[in-house]
Amino acid sequence: xxxxxxxxxxxxxxxxxxxxxxxxxxxxxxxxxxxxxxxxxxxxxxxxxxxxxxxxxxxxxxxxxxxxxxxxxxxxxxxxxxxxxxxxxxxxxxxxxxxxxxxxxxxxxxxxxxxxxxxxxxxxxxxxxxxxxxxxx
Numbered sequence: 001x002x003x004x005x006x007x008x009x010x011x012x013x014x015x016x017x018x019x020x021x022x023x024x025x026x027x028x029x030x031x032x033x034x035x036x037x038x039x040x041x042x043x044x045x046x047x048x049x050x051x052x053x054x055x056x057x058x059x060x061x062x063x064x065x066x067x068x069x070x071x072x073x074x075x076x077x078x079x080x081x082x083x084x085x086x087x088x089x090x091x092x093x094x095x096x097x098x099x100x101x102x103x104x105x106x107x108x109x110x111x112x113x114x115x116x117x118x119x120x121x122x123x124x125x126x127x128x129x130x131x132x133x134x135x136x137x
Contacts, residue, residue, distance in 0.1 A: 055112035
């Protein structure tokens, strides 16, 4: 009986914690940097740390247009249920030669209480250029 009461008190305190949690998760974007330039045909590293004061629940990371809309020519979308107070996101995306010059990487995180936080960074995809240096000039 004591074990049952202890479990009930623990469950009740967890629920109260989640109900009292009004603080949204924090997103620390490690890479890419906002307005950074990247060469088409190479890899783009996408790294971030998600933290919350009580409990993380879910993330969604994708490359799209400025408003977060899906872009047909890009197939990069990662979602997962997560737990704990910290999560490290680390993925690589190969930049296609056919892509336009500007997109946004969107990060959306939800905690166990349903608080949401979103961040985005603009990235530029550039053509690879060849620089020829002549000796003696």
